[in-house]
Amino acid sequence: xxxxxxxxxxxxxxxxxxxxxxxxxxxxxxxxxxxxxxxxxxxxxxxxxxxxxxxxxxxxxxxxxxxxxxxxxxxxxxxxxxxxxxxxxxxxxxxxxxxxxxxxxxxxxxxxxxxxxxxxxxxxxxxxxxxxxxxxxxxxxxxxxxxxxxxxxxxxxxxxxxxxxxxxxxxxxxxxxxxxxxxxxxxxxxxxxxxxxxxxxxxxxxxxxxxxxxxxxxxxxxxxxxxxxxxxxxxxxxxxxxxxxxxxxxxxxxxxxxxxxxxxxxxxxxxxxxxxxxxxxxxxxxxxxxxxxxxxxxxxxxxx
Ligand code: XIL
Numbered sequence: 158x159x160x161x162x163x164x165x166x167x168x169x170x171x172x173x174x175x176x177x178x179x180x181x182x183x184x185x186x187x188x189x190x191x192x193x194x195x196x197x198x199x200x201x202x203x204x205x206x207x208x209x210x211x212x213x214x215x216x217x218x219x220x221x222x223x224x225x226x227x228x229x230x231x232x233x234x235x236x237x238x239x240x241x242x243x244x245x246x247x248x249x250x251x252x253x254x255x256x257x258x259x260x261x262x263x264x265x266x267x268x269x270x271x272x273x274x275x276x277x278x279x280x281x282x283x284x285x286x287x288x289x290x291x292x293x294x295x296x297x298x299x300x301x302x303x304x305x306x307x308x309x310x311x312x313x314x315x316x317x318x319x320x321x322x323x324x325x326x327x328x329x330x331x332x333x334x335x336x337x338x339x340x341x342x343x344x345x346x347x348x349x350x351x352x353x354x355x356x357x358x359x360x361x362x363x364x365x366x367x368x369x370x371x372x373x374x375x376x377x378x379x380x381x382x383x384x385x386x387x388x389x390x391x392x393x394x395x396x397x398x399x400x401x402x403x404x405x406x407x408x409x410x411x412x413x414x415x416x417x418x419x420x421x422x423x424x425x426x427x428x429x430x431x432x433x434x435x436x437x438x439x440x441x442x443x444x445x446x447x448x449x450x451x452x453x454x455x456x457x458x459x460x461x
Pocket of ligand 1: 166200284361434435
């Protein structure tokens with residue numbers, strides 16, 4: 158496969174539960190998505206509370222719809238959010254027995270990865286294991302019951318559920334936080350030393366007005382390549398109201414990431430339309446509210 162140019166944050170379901178509009182009902186959204194991108198990933202629809210809201214009761218509609226759309230338009234789908242810090246339903250949060258939680262993870266992964274076998278071939282198995290501004294593991298629902306081993310266990314369960322899939326660990330802010338960058342690297346080295354089946358690192362790459370220092374992405378990507386891992390940019394966006402500064406950051410990140418050999422450049426959505434960005438009120442994306450390309454779009458196009 159060639160380079161994936163993707164949009165994450167696609168909501169395909171719909172929804173009176175706070176998840177907002179169903180983007181795939183919007184013809185302009187569908188057109189830009191299929192014309193400009195060759196990959197997509199669900200925004201929230203794969204997160205546990207939405208896809209298995211009650212034990213053993215799966216709600217496949219949203220993800221099915223996204224996968225069908227992608228098939229029609231010859232696009233790939235990334236499975237974002239098998240495990241996240243948020244979004245666990247009460248019945249999962251109530252589990253205190255490690256064996257029971259392991260079994261819940263296994264049946265969740267098997268059901269989802271089995272259903273989309275051959276249709277979704279890469280997954281964010283664990284997202285944001287580290288504290289947002291720190292260097293230690295988040296004490297999330299998985300950690301509380303399984304301890305730090307939850308990460309290794311999740312990857313092993315995922316590998317068993319789909320031996321052919323590419324398995325990613327997703328993390329944020331490492332490009333702008335040197336101690337966290339080191340902590341992620343150390344975590345990954347430890348996982349690999351234990352034989353954990355990890356194929357790649359998904360760098361979220363949400364930016365503010367201060368993008369990463371030149372050279373940081375290159376160094377990071379090379380360090381993971383040296384470990385035999387793939388690196389992707391999974392959720393790029395730039396949260397600033399200055400469209401020119403924004404375009405510079407988009408262009409610089411994409412140019413450096415491509416030169417370093419990433420396999421995917423995905424943004425977290427693509428239109429600034431109301432309720433189509435993940436931080437309400439901000440205009441972080443490459444297309445404006447009316448789906449017109451912004452300077453960021455041209456900067457990215459020039460960098461490709
Ligand atoms: C965000 C969604 O976009 C929001 O709709 C939701 O309320 C919270 O999660 N990093 C991630 C994504 O990996 O899962 C997050 O998605 C954005 C930050």
